[in-house]
Amino acid sequence: MxxxxxxxxxxxxxxxxxxxxxxxxxCTYAERxxxxxxxxxxxxxRAGPFGLAQPLADAVKLFTKEEFxxxxxxxxxxxxxxxxxxxxxxxxxxxxxxxSFLKFGTTIVHLQGIEINVGxxxxxxxxxxxxxxxxxxxxxxxxxxxxxxxxxxASQNISYELAMGLALIAVLMMSGSLSLRDITxxxxxxxxxxxxxxxxxxxxxIIFIVCAFAETNRTPFDLPECETELVAGYHTEYxxxxxxxxxxxxxxxxxxxxxxxxxxxxxxxxxxxQYELRExxxxxxxxxxxxxxxxxxxxxxxxxxxxxxxxxxxxxWVRWTLxxxxxxxxxxxxxxxxxxxxxxxxxxxxxxxxxxxxPEIKQWW
Amino acid sequence: MQSxxxxxxxxxxxxxxxxxxxxxxxxxxxxGITFRHFYRALAKxxxxxxxxxxxxxxxxxxxxxxxxxxxxxxxxxxxxxGLCAVACPAExxxxxxxxxxxxxxxxxxxxxxxxxxEINMLRCIFCGLCEEACPKAAIYLQADKMAPPRxxxxxxxxxxxxxxxxxxxxxxxKRGIQLTPEQAEKLRxxxxxx
Numbered sequence: 284m285x286x287x288x289x290x291x292x293x294x295x296x297x298x299x300x301x302x303x304x305x306x307x308x309x310c311t312y313a314e315r316x317x318x319x320x321x322x323x324x325x326x327x328x329r330a331g332p333f334g335l336a337q338p339l340a341d342a343v344k345l346f347t348k349e350e351f352x353x354x355x356x357x358x359x360x361x362x363x364x365x366x367x368x369x370x371x372x373x374x375x376x377x378x379x380x381x382x383s384f385l386k387f388g389t390t391i392v393h394l395q396g397i398e399i400n401v402g403x404x405x406x407x408x409x410x411x412x413x414x415x416x417x418x419x420x421x422x423x424x425x426x427x428x429x430x431x432x433x434x435x436x437a438s439q440n441i442s443y444e445l446a447m448g449l450a451l452i453a454v455l456m457m458s459g460s461l462s463l464r465d466i467t468x469x470x471x472x473x474x475x476x477x478x479x480x481x482x483x484x485x486x487x488x489i490i491f492i493v494c495a496f497a498e499t500n501r502t503p504f505d506l507p508e509c510e511t512e513l514v515a516g517y518h519t520e521y522x523x524x525x526x527x528x529x530x531x532x533x534x535x536x537x538x539x540x541x542x543x544x545x546x547x548x549x550x551x552x553x554x555x556x557q558y559e560l561r562e563x564x565x566x567x568x569x570x571x572x573x574x575x576x577x578x579x580x581x582x583x584x585x586x587x588x589x590x591x592x593x594x595x596x597x598x599x600w601v602r603w604t605l606x607x608x609x610x611x612x613x614x615x616x617x618x619x620x621x622x623x624x625x626x627x628x629x630x631x632x633x634x635x636x637x638x639x640x641x642p643e644i645k646q647w648w
Numbered sequence: 649m650q651s652x653x654x655x656x657x658x659x660x661x662x663x664x665x666x667x668x669x670x671x672x673x674x675x676x677x678x679x680g681i682t683f684r685h686f687y688r689a690l691a692k693x694x695x696x697x698x699x700x701x702x703x704x705x706x707x708x709x710x711x712x713x714x715x716x717x718x719x720x721x722x723x724x725x726x727x728x729x730g731l732c733a734v735a736c737p738a739e740x741x742x743x744x745x746x747x748x749x750x751x752x753x754x755x756x757x758x759x760x761x762x763x764x765x766e767i768n769m770l771r772c773i774f775c776g777l778c779e780e781a782c783p784k785a786a787i788y789l790q791a792d793k794m795a796p797p798r799x800x801x802x803x804x805x806x807x808x809x810x811x812x813x814x815x816x817x818x819x820x821x822k823r824g825i826q827l828t829p830e831q832a833e834k835l836r837x838x839x840x841x842x
Contacts, residue, residue, distance in 0.1 A: 325694055
């Protein structure tokens with residue numbers, strides 16, 4: 284029984300891994316098409332129908348390019364940097380619940396890589412490891428621009444992780460659990476009006492999304508690779524697929540950040556009237572309870588991915604709208620605005636919980 | 649200094665309002681603008697012309713590659729009078745005149761004709777003055793053909809082989825060249841673009 288569950292679960296992990304990579308691949312395509320459309324251009328449309336084979340063509344190009352090592356670079360660390368960035372980016376999607384569960388007879392398959400009771404903490408830990416990839420790569424390049432980019436990345440990530448964590452604490456105060464599955468399930472209680480956390484935590488969400496932009500090094504906070512000042516920042520010296528890994532890691536990070544935001548603030552795999560739908564399928568359409576549950580679970584997967592794609596689109600949309608912040612503006616925003624706001628949000632949430640305006644969470648599952 | 653037009657506006661730097669200092673309203677405004685462009689690109693046809701598949705239509709008064717015309721009986725109209733060469737501001741046209749021999753009446757319209765006629769497309773500015781100068785309506789600048797790029801300088805000097813209008817299949821037979829029906833059909837397709 285245990286082995287059977289493990290077998291299913293490893294399959295789920297493989298699928299999650301593949302899906303993260305696939306989404307990151309097509310993010311490169313989506314970014315170019317969205318950028319083109321926002322600027323009244325056409326974008327890549329030569330490779331395959333609508334240019335859909337463009338990521339493959341890019342990969343072939345990156346693989347066949349020359350492997351370049353700058354003189355005086357620490358070769359081992361130079362290779363290790365992009366690997367670390369990629370590994371940490373891919374690890375964090377393991378705990379994200381992409382759906383409730385499928386039931387085949389006695390087997391229950393949870394649509395989640397691994398369920399751990401400190402899921403949120405795990406994501407945070409892994410994401411903050413990601414900066415080491417950038418740091419090591421920038422340091423090993425033996426280049427001033429790379430080093431400056433790496434230092435910027437480090438200080439920026441540390442600064443914004445604080446505000447991000449504080450914004451999240453308000454959510455954790457309401458949920459009383461670090462498990463991402465618990466947080467998702469709390470956002471929809473059967474038979475009651477349920478609200479996603481965005482309704483209870485609008486301020487926290489704004490702080491979180493701003494920090495997510497900074498954590499993933501995306502515009503308007505892409506100072507680590509600020510090309511007007513630092514050539515290309517930490518990946519100045521990188522070429523071929525090592526460069527590709529850095530770009531890939533960024534897109535995987537965007538995917539993970541979108542997934543975390545949709546799970547924490549937008550109800551994850553919940554969608555309106557899911558329990559009513561399951562009940563209706565069971566009683567009116569004559570489906571077995573298992574089949575009804577499976578259909579609803581699959582629709583839940585669709586809903587969580589719809590939310591994730593919307594957030595990814597938002598990331599790209601913002602990138603082609605806003606100019607880059609100046610470094611002092613970035614630091615001022617992080618330390619003097621976002622952190623005090625996040626602390627205020629914690630106090631506000633605490634007040635609302637003690638006065639009972641935010642109701643107590645029922646452990647209904 | 650007194651301004652000349654008196655239209656200069658005096659601007660005062662005002663302290664920013666709370667909405668301005670909060671960034672967010674301005675950011676949403678900007679997002680709205682870019683989304684409008686995104687929607688427009690999705691919903692309507694983009695203005696980009698995807699070149700190999702689509703081509704931009706020529707203007708009706710476009711002046712492109714030259715052609716030396718023939719008359720209705722397929723005889724060359726040019727008499728090598730040299731007026732086009734005189735009119736040419738870029739001095740791109742050179743020609744050598746010759747006398748029509750007996751039995752060549754079906755080839756050349758007048759008694760004098762151009763033995764060689766060359767236009768240097770690198771010098772030509774496609775002004776169309778040769779077309780205006782020609783008394784015999786022999787040279788025209790086509791409205792639908794451009795001088796294509798080439799690799800060698802020599803290739804830009806267009807001789808009679810490339811300038812004279814191809815004979816229509818019916819006229820060819822008059823010149824004693826027998827064409828099979830398929831060849832005639834093929835040539836007609838080449839000379840009369842749809």
